[in-house]
Amino acid sequence: MSAFTDLRHYIEHLTETLGSDEVRRVDGADRDADIGGITELMAEREGPALLFDNIPGFPPGYRVFTNFMGTAARTAVALGLAPDTPKLDIVRAWKDLAGRLEPIPPVRVETGAVLENVLVGDDVDLGVFPTPRWHDGDGGRYIGTACMVITRDPDTGWVNIGTYRACVQGRDRLSLWMLGNRHALAIARKYWARGRTCPIAVVVGQDPILSTAAAMAAPAGMSEYDLAGGLRGRGVEVLLPPGSELPVPAHAEIVIEGELPPVEEESVLEGPFGEWTGYYTHSGQETVVRVTRILHRDDPIILGAPPMLPTVPAGDQAVPLYSASVTWEHLEASGVQNVKGVWAYARQLMMVVSIEQTGAGDAMHALFAALGRKRTGGMERYFVVVDEDIDITDINHVLWAMFTRVDPKESIQVLRAPTTAIDPRLAPERREAGDLSMGVVLIDACKPFAWKDRFPAANRFDEATREALRGRWKGVLPL
Ligand SMILES: Cc1cc2nc3c(=O)[nH]c(=O)nc-3n(C[C@H](O)[C@H](O)[C@H](O)COP(=O)(O)O)c2cc1C
Incomplete structure (x- = not known):
């Protein structure tokens, strides 16, 4: 299957295999008025992937990438198959691979592109990124739509990854909405029971296999990193940022590190957020990440998979x-x-x-x-x-x-x-x-x-x- 080293490698590969029209560069789109709408209109007609740059108010090069798997051909490429693989054969290949999957643990490396910029102390500011308001009814700007939320079980050391929506709530605050049975919540409760906050890292911008694995329901005790390694046929390169126990992809675009206090200690109004059903259903007091450090590559790319009507082939196809x-x-x-x-x-x-x-x-x-x-x-x-x-x-x-x-x-x-x-x-x-x-x-x-x-x-x-x-x-x- 595929073994893209990172999101940029995937973007390059898309243009190489499917042609330069497959990734449309869009300059000057406003993050509130334009990016979400253009993404949706393009997805509805199974158009190209979109790379937004020169976003007003942000440095050139600070980009947003959407519709990354919005067609069968792009999904095939993302999964390492030929772009013209018939649709049902993509499902069959995926089933056959999952059936004989051998988990491969991640490979620890000492450094990686994600360390190009390290923001700590007063420099911690989630506002440096051009996070879009994806739909006009959204109650905030969601930087995490196809993100990886990483936690580690304090008893066993198991590293869990899940995709949970993440909304920017201030310079150093990020809300997460986790449904009751999510593994990160179960892990966080263990820390809270010991009177501690839960260390957490939110990754924004990774290759499509990691994105896919993050949202897969791996059983408790199995790391989605191992699953992603098995799907790629080679271990994911991860590094431990200084002082952290949470491995993060060495070539991720953005990593937001921090701690999650119990919801009784700190919470914030989260939502509403247009969901994959095509409706707004949830808003409430939810958990907050107190951000302590932000790592990002030069010219970072936010990977966005905003939910749309379920009949539209969305980014997370x-x-x-x-x-x-x-x-x-x-x-x-x-x-x-x-x-x-x-x-x-x-x-x-x-x-x-x-x-x-x-x-x-x-x-x-x-x-x-x-x-x-x-x-x-x-x-x-x-x-x-x-x-x-x-x-x-x-x-x-x-x-x-x-x-x-x-x-x-x-x-x-x-x-x-x-x-x-x-x-x-x-x-x-x-x-x-x-x-x-x-x-x-x-x-x-x-x-x-x-x-x-x-x-x-x-x-x-x-x-x-x-x-x-x-x-x-x-x-x-x-x-
Ligand atoms: C694009 C996308 C967005 C998701 N957003 C959420 C979310 O906001 N909250 C949530 O609890 N689950 C969400 N999920 C589902 C979880 O990621 C999924 O159930 C995953 O298996 C959970 O991991 P866990 O079992 O390790 O907790 C989302 C899935 C996808 C593909």
Whole structure:
């Protein structure tokens, strides 16, 4: 897989493999009025990655990079695959790799580009960076949208990494919003129980494999650094900043170091922040990092993945691919026969599985097994199973199956399952009562197995014929 040394290496590689148009440089965009909007408009049409420079009020070279994995091609490159890898093959490659993954621990180095600038004492000022206000309804400027929050278990030394949104709250204050089951919160509680603050480092600007690993749900005790090393095939280069126990990527763009006091001792109003569901749901008194030191490279780059409507392929595109690959793996482990692929729509709101039916009940087995992967904190809402002739990476093809192979009275089941605290459809009284449950829909859009062979034939050219036509009519059929 990929082994980019840092974010800059990835940006260079994108232009080398996909052409210079793949990373659009934008000069003079305002961090409040323009950057978030341009990012969203470009993402909606699956446009290029964006590198904002000459941001008014900031030195030239202090940049913001967005839409970094906003297309299948960029995601493939980020994961070290050929840019023209078919969408489902990206999921398959990811699943196969995860299945045989050997964690590789990070490699300790003595120095790295992140130490080019070290701000301490009165020089500590988060305001030196051009942090954007991503959406106009946001309650602040979020420097951490695709960040890595690093903590270390005081008992075992386990280094955990998670992605939690981070908002600039002053020169030396950064708020974090961590949901209740997050590992960093569990680690912080151990320090708090001993009357100590929790040492913490927030990394802004790292290569896409590290970004992806940071948001993966590695089990407690396993470091996401080891996971990232396994995914890259080589250990991540990390260094221990002087006096710190927290390893940080040696070539990160920005590292914000500090301590996290208990929320009862210090907290700040956090949010609202436009979330990945496309809504604002959370705002409240949250934890604060007291920033003690900032490290950054010359001409630092903020890596931004602002949430957008879930139907827009956002910067962190590897998340739905990863989700699909984990469900695929789970289906196979559950004994579902002949799984041909899994695809996630709207990030994870609709999971679509294709199978080759070999017996009655296969489709229902696939639906229930896919549902079985859902946990508290996940928001999968619709589960659909289709036959192998459906291209599940094409929403129109999936809709065709749903519209024509489903008898709504027979083929749809509605159940209740866990959801996430940011589910916009959770009724206020349920949320207040701590009831995080929501309906889910299981849709069997396969041809009924009992009379599958008598199902009307489709009047659509098959893949082999399409391929042959494309070959014969290259000028007319460029696709
Ligand atoms: C772009 C992105 C932003 C995220 N933001 C948050 C957040 O603000 N708060 C949170 O609790 N989880 C957030 N998550 C989910 C966690 O990063 C994810 O569940 C991760 O596995 C948590 O790590 P942990 O299990 O080590 O705590 C985000 C994930 C992604 C991909």
